[in-house]
Amino acid sequence: MRKYDLLDYLLFFGRGKENAKRATDLKQFGDSRTLRNYVHELRIEGYPILSGNCGYWYAMSNQELRECLNRLSSTISNTQKAYEALNIHHQNNYINNHLLP
Numbered sequence: 001m002r003k004y005d006l007l008d009y010l011l012f013f014g015r016g017k018e019n020a021k022r023a024t025d026l027k028q029f030g031d032s033r034t035l036r037n038y039v040h041e042l043r044i045e046g047y048p049i050l051s052g053n054c055g056y057w058y059a060m061s062n063q064e065l066r067e068c069l070n071r072l073s074s075t076i077s078n079t080q081k082a083y084e085a086l087n088i089h090h091q092n093n094y095i096n097n098h099l100l101p
Helices: 002-013 023-029 032-044 062-095
Strands: 049-052 055-058
Touching: 002 023, 002 032, 002 055, 023 032, 032 049, 032 055, 049 062
Parallel strands: none
Antiparallel strands: 049 055
């Protein structure tokens, strides 16, 4: 499967943030959406594939992993806040029989 080819590639060529590979370097594994999906699936399987402005890489230190976890936690928190605000707006409009725009 292509995602494991990506994993093998990052294990060999993309170990540590200093060896991060940009999506353009990884186009043989698919387009950017496919890459994001593969990375997501590999993370769910427990592989520490990290990403940032510099590209994708296989974590080689606890610090790299901790930084990624902090960034993911912040994303989750911000997404939760947006969800809650929109949900409250939706409930208020629904309860007051207002149509949403």
